[in-house]
Amino acid sequence: MGTAPRLSERQFRSWRALLERGTGLRLPEARRPQVETLVAERAAATGCAGFAEYLHRLVHRPSFGRREWQLLAARLAVRETRFFRHPAVFAAMGRHLAERLRAGEQRLSLWSAGTASGEEAYSLAILAARLAAGRPEPLEFLVVGTDIDGEALARAAAGVYREPLRRGLEAADLAAFFEPAGAGAWRVRESLRRRVRFLRHDLLEEASGALLPAMDLISCQNVLVHLTPWRRRVAARRLAERLKPGGLLVFSPGDLGGWRPEGLERMADLPAAFRRPMGQ
């Protein structure tokens, strides 16, 4: 790999401020090498003579900027993920869904917001499928997985994973919901895949979630932590708007600090989960 041209201290501070504003992502000092490499790569790939010309086009040419900002946000996003990433949180989400069914819900809508390559969305689908298997009557459920990163979403939609047992999946779920796809890879079975839809969606774009159905459960874990503080609140409010009465919104501990989305009640069994009260 070639070495990216370095930004001076001042240049880096301006680029960091611009990129944080434009993408909503937090870029601590530790990510400086990634920022330098990315900006240098994009300047070269778009035929700019250097950082200054790339900056000028990004800021002053809307047609250039629109596509470039999407790409920068996707490339700067942190995509690390696993199946059932925080098992205790998934267990609590499973209890919440079981409670919804006991309360008479016939159809479950679940949303993995900031799903990356889809492991979280399929984990939610497995939770719902396990509940469906324990009922005498059929259960309809749909999981929506969304992200700003088109490449990650394409991998999610393909549903093929290398060594999923090393990535949080249990052997029983592998046997029930996956089929071998060769060379240590496994594909999510069609019976589960058809319950999961992947869409590009930006949590910070106004009204862009309005087309999604109202949700019984929204999992937005390990996403807001990468956003700048006030954007976390913007995203959290938009997610809260998509909950059904009684629906649950789950973040990661520390995502919101002491703040909580208006009108929701904090759950006792999860450190960063909130429920829309029934009848609201």
Ligand SMILES: C[S@@+](CC[C@H](N)C(=O)[O-])C[C@H]1O[C@@H](n2cnc3c(N)ncnc32)[C@H](O)[C@@H]1O
């Ligand atoms: C670390 S991954 C988390 C994946 C999964 N939720 C988990 O807990 O394992 C963070 C994901 O959030 C996505 N993301 C970041 N900003 C976003 C935004 N504004 N709208 C939607 N997704 C975003 C990133 O593209 C990335 O795929």
